[in-house]
Amino acid sequence: MPKTRFTQIGRAIPRREDRRLLTGNGRYVDDIEIPGALHACFVRSPHPHARIVRIDAKAALAMPGVAAVLTGADLAQWTTPLRVAPPIEGLHPVEMTTLPVDKVRFHGDPVACVIARDRYLAEDAAERVEVEYAPLPAVANADQALAEGTALVDESLPSNLVSEQRFSTGDVFARRREAHRVVESAFSQHRQTHLPIETRGCAALWDEGREHLTLHIGSQVPHPLRTQLAARMRLSESQVTISSLDVGGGFGQKIALYREELTVAAASRHLRRPVRWREDRMENLLAASHAREELCRTRAAVTDDGRLLGLELEILEDFGAYCFYPANYLARVVAMILTGPYKVSDYAFVVRVVLTNKCGSGPMRAPMSITSWVMEGTMDAIARELKLDPLEVRRRNMVAAAELPYTMPTGEVIADITPRETLEAAVTRVEYAQFRERQAAARREGRYLGLGLCSVVESTTYGSRFYKAAGIPGSGHEAAWVRIEPSGAVNASLGLGASGQGYETAFSQVVGEGLGVDPASVRIHLGNTDVAPYGMGSRGARGGTAGGATLFLCARDANEKMLAIAAKLLGFDSSEGLRMVEGKVVREVLGERIDTGISFAQLARTAYLDPTALPAGMAPGLDFSRTYDPPPMTYSNAAHVCEVELDVETGAVRILRYVVAEDCGTVLSPVVVEGQQHGAVAMGLSGALLEHMLYDEAAQNITGSLADYLVATATDLPRFEILPMHTPSRGNPVGTKGMAEGGVMGAIGAISNAVNDALAPFGVVAERQPLSPDYLRSLLRGKTP
Amino acid sequence: MDTVDFELSVNGERHAVRAEPRKLLTDVLREDCRLTGTHVGCEHGVCGACTVLVDGRPARACLLYAVQMRGHEITTIEAIAKDGVLSPLQQALHEVHGLQCGFCTAGIVMTFEAYLKENPRPTEEEIRDVLSGNLCRCTGYQNIVEAVLKVVHA
Numbered sequence: 001m002p003k004t005r006f007t008q009i010g011r012a013i014p015r016r017e018d019r020r021l022l023t024g025n026g027r028y029v030d031d032i033e034i035p036g037a038l039h040a041c042f043v044r045s046p047h048p049h050a051r052i053v054r055i056d057a058k059a060a061l062a063m064p065g066v067a068a069v070l071t072g073a074d075l076a077q078w079t080t081p082l083r084v085a086p087p088i089e090g091l092h093p094v095e096m097t098t099l100p101v102d103k104v105r106f107h108g109d110p111v112a113c114v115i116a117r118d119r120y121l122a123e124d125a126a127e128r129v130e131v132e133y134a135p136l137p138a139v140a141n142a143d144q145a146l147a148e149g150t151a152l153v154d155e156s157l158p159s160n161l162v163s164e165q166r167f168s169t170g171d172v173f174a175r176r177r178e179a180h181r182v183v184e185s186a187f188s189q190h191r192q193t194h195l196p197i198e199t200r201g202c203a204a205l206w207d208e209g210r211e212h213l214t215l216h217i218g219s220q221v222p223h224p225l226r227t228q229l230a231a232r233m234r235l236s237e238s239q240v241t242i243s244s245l246d247v248g249g250g251f252g253q254k255i256a257l258y259r260e261e262l263t264v265a266a267a268s269r270h271l272r273r274p275v276r277w278r279e280d281r282m283e284n285l286l287a288a289s290h291a292r293e294e295l296c297r298t299r300a301a302v303t304d305d306g307r308l309l310g311l312e313l314e315i316l317e318d319f320g321a322y323c324f325y326p327a328n329y330l331a332r333v334v335a336m337i338l339t340g341p342y343k344v345s346d347y348a349f350v351v352r353v354v355l356t357n358k359c360g361s362g363p364m365r366a367p368m369s370i371t372s373w374v375m376e377g378t379m380d381a382i383a384r385e386l387k388l389d390p391l392e393v394r395r396r397n398m399v400a401a402a403e404l405p406y407t408m409p410t411g412e413v414i415a416d417i418t419p420r421e422t423l424e425a426a427v428t429r430v431e432y433a434q435f436r437e438r439q440a441a442a443r444r445e446g447r448y449l450g451l452g453l454c455s456v457v458e459s460t461t462y463g464s465r466f467y468k469a470a471g472i473p474g475s476g477h478e479a480a481w482v483r484i485e486p487s488g489a490v491n492a493s494l495g496l497g498a499s500g501q502g503y504e505t506a507f508s509q510v511v512g513e514g515l516g517v518d519p520a521s522v523r524i525h526l527g528n529t530d531v532a533p534y535g536m537g538s539r540g541a542r543g544g545t546a547g548g549a550t551l552f553l554c555a556r557d558a559n560e561k562m563l564a565i566a567a568k569l570l571g572f573d574s575s576e577g578l579r580m581v582e583g584k585v586v587r588e589v590l591g592e593r594i595d596t597g598i599s600f601a602q603l604a605r606t607a608y609l610d611p612t613a614l615p616a617g618m619a620p621g622l623d624f625s626r627t628y629d630p631p632p633m634t635y636s637n638a639a640h641v642c643e644v645e646l647d648v649e650t651g652a653v654r655i656l657r658y659v660v661a662e663d664c665g666t667v668l669s670p671v672v673v674e675g676q677q678h679g680a681v682a683m684g685l686s687g688a689l690l691e692h693m694l695y696d697e698a699a700q701n702i703t704g705s706l707a708d709y710l711v712a713t714a715t716d717l718p719r720f721e722i723l724p725m726h727t728p729s730r731g732n733p734v735g736t737k738g739m740a741e742g743g744v745m746g747a748i749g750a751i752s753n754a755v756n757d758a759l760a761p762f763g764v765v766a767e768r769q770p771l772s773p774d775y776l777r778s779l780l781r782g783k784t785p
Numbered sequence: 786m787d788t789v790d791f792e793l794s795v796n797g798e799r800h801a802v803r804a805e806p807r808k809l810l811t812d813v814l815r816e817d818c819r820l821t822g823t824h825v826g827c828e829h830g831v832c833g834a835c836t837v838l839v840d841g842r843p844a845r846a847c848l849l850y851a852v853q854m855r856g857h858e859i860t861t862i863e864a865i866a867k868d869g870v871l872s873p874l875q876q877a878l879h880e881v882h883g884l885q886c887g888f889c890t891a892g893i894v895m896t897f898e899a900y901l902k903e904n905p906r907p908t909e910e911e912i913r914d915v916l917s918g919n920l921c922r923c924t925g926y927q928n929i930v931e932a933v934l935k936v937v938h939a
């Protein structure tokens with residue numbers, strides 16, 4: 001790993017994208033001016049489950065300025081349904097039309113689309129569309145979904161159990177029999193949503209003459225989105241351009257091609273007019289995408305000193321009404337990587353996913369968010385039952401540096417991670433032993449402090465071999481190009497979709513490093529599928545690892561060619577000893593640098609405008625592209641420690657301290673990495689304490705505004721103390737390991753463990769989130785310390 | 786619905802507007818005045834993304850009708866940097882990485898441009914209290930607080 005030679009990678013440079021965003025000059029979807037654009041507004045179902053009997057649009061169509069009212073039947077003629085049917089054992093294939101044709105499946109399901117002169121009129125007209133429904137019994141939760149004789153959410157399936165997988169290695173039953181104790185725990189995570197502050201939205205422009213569709217949209221995955229959109233519009237990929245400029249947050253919500261977006265695109269082609277749509281917040285809460293509703297149970301067979309002999313996991317996930325992704329995909333990853341940094345060889349899991357009459361689920365920043373809470377909560381449960389110190393239980397089970405690479409029971413290999421080092425650093429920082437004394441003293445005064453530990457092993461970057469092994473279709477590769485123009489200006493691109501991660505900054509550093517030029521001279525072009533190469537986009541935490549490595553390798557290709565030209569100009573046989581340093585070619589002789597007088601710009605000029613001066617056989621120009629497929633899986637790691645005070649009278653939790661020791665390998669931009677750490681921990685804490693997408697018993701969504709769906713503000717969150725402990729990965733050309741989701745995983749676990757530590761004197765355990773005052777009070781009712 | 790004609794004064798410039806009386810200030814600023822720096826995050830007064838100044842005081846543009854603004858002076862994010870120079874708060878946000886996706890940023894800048902004029906020396910607690918009226922999904926707020934503190938201690 002070429003660690004020490006980096007001069008640009010890892011420098012703390014303020015972000016290049018800031019200026020336009022700070023001055024109101026960003027270009028988010030809705031900022032793009034499109035003359036003559038019509039506006040779309042969706043008519044949505046008030047019922048969680050109902051047959052569509054009749055749609056009467058006469059009154060709406062009679063309003064001046066209303067161009068069309070489109071229904072599922074219209075869209076079915078113009079578009080192809082989405083079929084999700086990967087060959088995975090235990091996963092049922094499913095299909096969905098662009099808009100529902102015969103029945104609606106959740107409160108907020110779109111049934112018709114009004115297209116009108118402006119948004120106000122479109123909304124008025126939507127109210128005039130009369131839809132007659134015949135309500136059906138609704139499935140409001142996972143238990144109901146599995147009950148005998150229950151309604152079917154998807155009538156093409158034999159039951160609501162859309163996916164079930166089992167796995168077992170070793171002999172967990174034997175381990176249970178020989179165990180000193182079998183410790184059982186439960187973890188119930190609640191439904192949440194991504195809540196980007198910019199809602200979804202798009203603008204479609206159909207060019208009838210060229211038969212070409214341009215879709216402006218905020219997307220994390222421009223090329224995969226284009227593939228889907230083209231296929232479902234029955235167009236070729238050469239007839240569609242996706243353009244995603246500034247994106248006001250994604251967090252996983254801006255990956256799928258949603259039905260609304262496809263409808264808007266189809267409407268534009270049908271009407272031969274530009275059509276745009278801006279989702280309102282209520283629609284975003286009700287009908288964009290939800291996440292995280294899952295119940296996990298573990299059974300740990302342990303020795304009397306807290307060593308893990310065997311582990312069993314059950315997951316039951318409520319996936320909502322529609323599958324935009326294979327239903328097994330999120331929960332399956334949790335089961336695959338559950339054991340994280342802990343050693344155990346006998347392991348079994350069963351993962352079941354059910355459909356209910358709620359908004360469909362998808363990946364949300366850390367789709368496997370519950371993993372660390374489940375594993376670390378299990379560690380705490382072991383400590384509790386055996387009356388051992390929770391830190392000690394962790395130390396006894398955690399893999400040591402000498403034992404790496406370590407193969408998890410599922411076959412996943414962890415290497416180049418530092419769980420012990422980060423854990424010890426974090427507990428040293430919070431003065432663990434002294435905390436226990438403070439905690440005891442506070443308890444004597446009737447104050448309840450709690451400390452929660454949570455180690456995280458974050459699966460950041462999926463290589464194609466992981467997908468293949470897991471039976472999931474997909475590629476993990478990334479693509480990049482670097483072009484040096486005749487003037488020496490540098491353009492570069494890759495297939496990621498930015499939504500606030502500072503790519504233009506971090507990747508200009510990567511290109512600057514690879515080329516040996518000032519990052520300020522490099523321009524990164526993202527988000528337009530006609531410009532960017534076909535990459536897999538931004539999901540998981542692959543940007544820095546897959547994207548950074550691809551771009552670095554591509555820039556090195558460019559550097560190599562330029563130095564070969566330099567050698568020719570200097571009359572040398574080879575470029576050995578030549579290097580580009582700050583835009584100048586130098587020769588290294590016995591550790592000394594001698595300026596050759598040749599500049600980067602001169603080489604660029606030569607490459608394009610004086611091809612006869614190039615080495616024999618070399619093609620003119622400086623145009624490079626490259627793809628790279630990372631190892632099957634890349635892991636980074638961290639240790640989180642959270643200190644809370646629980647007010648036992650009110651149930652309120654106050655976070656007193658929050659420490660993260662993290663190792664994410666080579667850091668491209670320390671500025672960006674720290675920001676991602678803050679943001680991820682904040683999202684985890686906000687979800688664990690406040691956010692809750694609530695449906696009533698009849699499956700009506702009762703969280704349609706930000707007054708109902710609570711999210712953390714500046715007064716709810718602490719100051720985060722970050723301990724950077726980065727050690728490079730040997731599996732990546734740049735040494736990066738990825739990050740940005742682990743913060744969520746750690747926060748969910750650390751806060752829960754801290755609250756349970758505070759609750760310990762009362763003999764109760766919080767097994768579900770959110771850790772709301774109501775819930776904590778209900779646990780404490782009638783209990784005394 | 787019938788439209789009305791009125792004048793709007795934004796960033797010291799007069800705009801002749803023809804719009805329905807129910808048209809929100811956010812939409813008129815963005816569509817009629819073509820000032821798209823003011824963002825819309827919720828349209829129900831919670832997220833703070835749409836914050837502008839009305840006669841120097843912060844207001845949520847999504848809760849106002851544009852016609853109500855006759856006779857008032859509106860300031861938006863586009864007027865904060867002067868001659869291409871960022872304001873001290875904008876500069877501090879840049880230096881300490883107080884923005885990520887940037888969608889909430891205009892509302893936060895407008896909120897504190899006004900607040901710091903009246904309260905030039907707030908404590909961290911007071912800053913967090915004021916900031917709690919703006920939602921940011923990306924930053925965890927810490928670096929925004931840091932940026933304001935940087936201006937306060939400059």
Ligand code: FES
Nearest residue numbers: 826827828833847
């Ligand atoms: S858009 Fe006005 S407060 Fe959210």
Ligand code: FES
Nearest residue numbers: 885886921922923
């Ligand atoms: S920076 Fe994205 S919402 Fe604040």
